Amino acid sequence: MTEYLLLFISAxxxxxILLAQFLGNCPFIGVSNKVSTALGMAMAVVFVITISSMFTWMSVKYLLIPLELEYLQTIAFILIIATLVQFVEIFIQKVSPTLFRTLGIYLPLITTNCAVLGVSIINIRNEYDFMHTLVHSFSAAVGFGLALVLFAGIRERHALCDIPKPLRGTSLALITAGLLALTFSAFKGLL
Amino acid sequence: MKTLRQEFTKGFTEQLPPFKLVLGLCPTLAVTTSLEGGLGMGLATLFVLIMSNLVISALRNLIPKKVRIAAFITVIAGFVVIVELLMKAYTPQLFDILGVFISLIVVNCIVLGRAEAFAKKNNAVRSILDGAGIGLGFTLSLGVLGFIREVLGRGSVTLFSQANLKFQLLPVTDGYFFKLAVEPPGAFLFLGLILFFINLASMRQEGKKTSYS
Structure with a gap:
């Protein structure tokens, strides 16, 4: 149990995943102007990363390794993720229209979010077993969501400030992200 | 219509990624802890860009519109696997430095962006030039960022870690480390500052133009 807790806190x-491993930075800089959209995106990401890394783990264990096709890993993963996202979209639309309204628009964007593919690959590289994969992917996605929502909160404040012209836009967003990453690096003493 | 030369040079002038065309941020931030990492990543992306642009533009009339994104990703993933296997075999150290980011070229928005915005509408020659230009621009930007961060963070630059060619550029002792530059927060800060200076320079230029006219 402690082992899983440590894995959770470390991830x-x-x-x-965003601030120390640089995965999924495009939506981080792109879709983080409002806390409400950031929350929607964060929820969709937690959902997709957890499910897709389960499937990619199983595909490696039961398909690619027995058939000795490990070199096809990247292609297999991206196809699994793309199909899965499409499937999840259709499934949610059918089962829960309310949830679909909150998550719907973010789902197609997630296919090209490198965090999804990245987490799947990291799971395989670290040779996690199924439970570790599950815990690690879920907590990595929660970390993504946490950073995204915090960042969106800061950017909402920026909208009210008088910012020097050359700093506006991506430039200030990146510097803010740097300061946020600096704050997060203080957690290093935790483990 | 742009001339062939313009198709090539736009990659390091008005569409220079990631500074002018803010795409592909993940590899930019992650691998630029050293000059070597930045250049290696840039060259790998350059190869994938040229080859995928070539194949996609050659097949542009055969790929049905509705499944084009999936088709593009499959083509790109194929070339990424080629790069992965080649690097694992010939430059294992560089492969270790770049790690998971080699596989992640598949989802690099620059590559898919060029396929969608350029290769699906233009012929093969133009697409190759476009890919080469954008790819070289990306390599150059990553090299510059990697160089700045490595010099500030370690005081020296190492090229070809297999041969261990090390150039001491700053007169520093072993105890000196401006560690922030090579740590994750430094990536965000330095990229943000470079963007700031580029914006500042282009605003100065525009200001001059308007004051003269």
């Missing part, structure tokens, strides 16, 4: 705070 959320210490090795934060």
């Amino acid at each position: 959320v705070f210490v090795n934060n």
Whole structure:
């Protein structure tokens, strides 16, 4: 149990997927102007990363390794993720229209979010078993969501400030992200 | 219509990624802890860009519109696997430095972006030039960022870690480390600052133009 707890804390705070491992930075800079959209995106990402890394793990264990096709890993993963996202979209639309309204528009964007593919590959590289894969992917996604929502909160404040012209837009967003990453690096002492 | 030369040079002038065309941020931030990492990543992306642009533009009339994104991703993934296997075999150290980011070229928005915005509408020659230009621009940007961060963070630059060619550029002792530059927060800060200076320079230029006219 402690082992899983440590894995959770390390993935959320210490090795934060956005701020320490640089996965999924495009939506981080792109879709983070409002807390409400950031929350929707964060939920969709937690959902997709957890499910897709389960499937990619199983595909490696039961398909690619027995058939000795490990070199096809990248192609297999991206196809699994793309199909899965499409499937999840249709499924949610059918089962829960309310949930679809909150998550719907973010789902297609997630296919090209490198965090999804990245987490799947990291799981395989670290040779996690199924439970570790599950816990690690879920906590990495929670870390993504946490950073995204915090960042969106800061950017909402920026909208009200008088910012020097050359700093506006991506430039200030990146510097803010740098300061946020600096804060998160303080968690290193935690483990 | 742009001339062939313009198709090539736009990659390091008005569409220079990731500074002018803010795409492909993940590899930019992650691998630029050293000059070597930045250049290696840039060259790998350059190869994938040229080859995928070539194949996609050659097949542009055969790929049905509705499944084009899936088709593009499959083509790109194929070339990424080629790069992965080649690097694993010939430059294992560089492969270790770049790690998961080699596989992640598949989802690099620059590559898919060029396929969608350029290769599906233009012929093969133009697409190759476009890919080469954008890819070289990306390599150059990553090299510059990697160089700045490595010099500030370690005081020296190492090229070809297999041969271990090390150039001491700053007169520093072993105890000196401006560690922030090579750590994750430094990536965001330095890229943000470079963007700031580029914006500042282009605003100065525009200001001059308007004051003269």
